[in-house]
Amino acid sequence: MRKIKISLCLWMILSISCSEKKTEKNIDKVYSEHIGNTVFNPKKDDPNFKFCDSSEVHHSKSKIGYRGGVRAIEREFLDNYIFEEQFQDFSGSFIIRFGLNCNYETGRFRWEILDRELKETFCPEKMENHVISIVRKLEGWEHLRIDNNQPQGYGYIKLNFEKGKLILS
Amino acid sequence: MKKLLKFIFLLSSVFSFAQENCLIYPEGSAERKSCELSQEAMNYKQGSKKSQELLDKAIDLNPKNDYALKEKSVPFLKRGFLKEGLGYLDKAVEANPIDNLDYRAFWFFCWDNYELCIRDLERYYSLPNAFPFIFTSGGDMDMRLLLAMSYAKTGKQKQGLEVMENYFKNIEESDLGNLDYYVLGIMYFENNLFEKAIESFEKQLGIFSGKYGVYYYLAYAYKVKGELEKARKVLEQALNKFQKREIYSLNTYNCYKVYYEDLVEEYEKLQPKMKF
Numbered sequence: 284m285r286k287i288k289i290s291l292c293l294w295m296i297l298s299i300s301c302s303e304k305k306t307e308k309n310i311d312k313v314y315s316e317h318i319g320n321t322v323f324n325p326k327k328d329d330p331n332f333k334f335c336d337s338s339e340v341h342h343s344k345s346k347i348g349y350r351g352g353v354r355a356i357e358r359e360f361l362d363n364y365i366f367e368e369q370f371q372d373f374s375g376s377f378i379i380r381f382g383l384n385c386n387y388e389t390g391r392f393r394w395e396i397l398d399r400e401l402k403e404t405f406c407p408e409k410m411e412n413h414v415i416s417i418v419r420k421l422e423g424w425e426h427l428r429i430d431n432n433q434p435q436g437y438g439y440i441k442l443n444f445e446k447g448k449l450i451l452s
Numbered sequence: 453m454k455k456l457l458k459f460i461f462l463l464s465s466v467f468s469f470a471q472e473n474c475l476i477y478p479e480g481s482a483e484r485k486s487c488e489l490s491q492e493a494m495n496y497k498q499g500s501k502k503s504q505e506l507l508d509k510a511i512d513l514n515p516k517n518d519y520a521l522k523e524k525s526v527p528f529l530k531r532g533f534l535k536e537g538l539g540y541l542d543k544a545v546e547a548n549p550i551d552n553l554d555y556r557a558f559w560f561f562c563w564d565n566y567e568l569c570i571r572d573l574e575r576y577y578s579l580p581n582a583f584p585f586i587f588t589s590g591g592d593m594d595m596r597l598l599l600a601m602s603y604a605k606t607g608k609q610k611q612g613l614e615v616m617e618n619y620f621k622n623i624e625e626s627d628l629g630n631l632d633y634y635v636l637g638i639m640y641f642e643n644n645l646f647e648k649a650i651e652s653f654e655k656q657l658g659i660f661s662g663k664y665g666v667y668y669y670l671a672y673a674y675k676v677k678g679e680l681e682k683a684r685k686v687l688e689q690a691l692n693k694f695q696k697r698e699i700y701s702l703n704t705y706n707c708y709k710v711y712y713e714d715l716v717e718e719y720e721k722l723q724p725k726m727k728f
Contacts, residue, residue: 312508318499319531342499342531345703352700354711376563380532395535401565403535425699438702439532443564452564452707 317342319437321382321391332390334382335433347383347438350423356440357451363417370447373406375399377414377442383424385433392419410447418442472519486514490523499527518548522555529559545572550579554586554595562705566602573599584622594619597635601707604642613639630660637669638708646673664694665710671718680722687719 315322319342323330334340349356375398382391394415398404405411418440426434443450474487486509493506504527510520521544528537541559544552557572573595576582586595596619603612616636623632637652653670661667667690674683697712 312504314501314504316501317497318504318527318533342527344530344532345701348699348701350698351713352711353702353704353709376534376565378532378534395533397534399565399567401534401538401560401563401568427699427701437531440702441563450564452709 319380321380321393321437323391327392329390332382332388333384334435335385336435339431339433339435340382341434341436343436344438346426346428346434346436348425348427349421350425353440353452355423356421357442357449359421359423360417360442361449363420364449365413366447367407367409369407370410370444373410373447374445375404375406376401376444378439379415379418379442380437380439381418382435382437383426384435385426387424387426389419389421389424391437406444414442482513483517486510486517486520489513490517490520493520493523499531515543516547518544518552521547522552534563549575550581553579555589557595557598558588561598561602561707564605564707566605566707569598569602570606573602592629593631593635597631600635600639604639605707609639609642613643613645615639628659630662632656633659634663634666634669637666637673641669641673646677649673650677661693663710664690664712664715665706665708667693668710668714668718669708671722675718675722684719684722687715687722690715691719 320340351358375396377394377396379392379394381389381393383389392415396404396406396411424438426436443452472487472491474484474491477484477487489506489510493503493510496503496506504524507520507524510517511524514520521540525537525540525544528534528540538556538559541552541556545556553572553576557569557576560566560569560572576586576595577584577599584596587593588595588598596615600612600615600619603609603615616639619632620636633652633656637649637656640646640649640652650670650673653666653673656666657670667686671683671686671690674680674686694712694715700711
């Protein structure tokens with residue numbers, strides 16, 4: 284009887300470890316048609332932002348530009364950024380992705396906050412909200428290399444901070 | 453010579469990327485199957501569901517398939533998913549440092565993280581079999597240029613210059629491209645060696661004159677030396693050559709970026725003052 288119990292325990296341990304291993308693998312992953320297709324989320328996204336044709340949204344950062352370039356983005360950011368003492372705890376990067384539709388409107392913002400080693404981290408919530416709200420309001424986006432009537436795509440920007448202050452690129 | 457090596461490098465890259473020889477693995481082995489799946493994934497659009505699924509299977513079969521891991525990382529990195537992309541690329545580097553360190557360094561440079569770029573490139577060049585002529589993924593710059601600029605950006609201007617001077621020792625004039633003398637000039641500039649910087653920028657203009665930056669820094673070097681008329685003429689030449697540009701792509705990784713407005717601003721500063 285004791286042997287049966289031990290065997291049963293071993294079998295259970297093996298089963299658990301095998302099933303854990305299975306979940307570690309990639310076979311259960313579910314992908315959208317393309318990495319980066321950002322589905323509307325009513326809790327995060329502006330319902331007024333829509334892609335003109337959701338089947339034709341490119342993922343090429345090189346096809347998205349900004350009037351005045353990255354420098355203009357940084358200037359506009361600094362014009363609106365109000366530094367607070369609590370922000371100085373953060374040194375690292377914001378990588379902010381977004382969609383740009385054919386009406387030159389942005390939406391579907393998603394972002395990562397990374398430390399100087401580019402590992403996931405966090406920053407004061409107030410800073411996070413402040414940074415994202417400024418980026419949401421940027422208006423100088425343009426489509427480059429327009430190859431159809433309704434250009435639209437996804438792009439991203441990076442903003443690097445040292446002790447809560449923007450590092451100019 | 454460099455062009456030949458570059459050609460061989462690019463050819464071998466393409467060869468190894470698209471035509472990896474899966475026959476080196478035993479028939480029926482997980483490695484062989486993994487290799488074949490990686491190749492199959494390349495038939496589908498980068499970042500597509502099908503390509504991702506095939507790469508996943510390849511990685512499941514052989515978690516050390518660094519080619520699959522690297523290819524898996526590419527669309528994530530290009531599309532701003534750093535956490536996930538780096539997760540795969542780190543594993544590729546771990547499995548095969550010599551073939552993947554440069555690619556990770558390139559991305560670190562793109563994100564202005566010069567410390568991490570230096571760390572990877574120093575590691576790469578110290579490997580016993582490191583090939584010196586390795587290029588950015590678009591093939592436009594030798595990675596030593598990125599290393600030099602990264603040193604300069606982290607306050608190690610002297611080291612940056614050393615990298616470029618050593619680079620020039622082993623290269624033939626006919627092999628120099630669109631940015632070599634520019635970066636050398638920047639390193640001289642950063643080390644306050646303005647005469648040599650001018651010489652380098654002039655040489656760069658003789659090879660390729662399509663970048664604002666060369667004119668800007670050339671003029672700036674003349675200005676620092678007190679040769680204002682020469683500085684003004686260089687900027688005038690640039691303003692006659694280039695059209696005003698309003699929109700810039702986000703897809704840039706030049707850490708010595710110069711804008712059209714910089715040329716205008718410098719030129720205006722150098723205009724003779726009106727006397728009353």
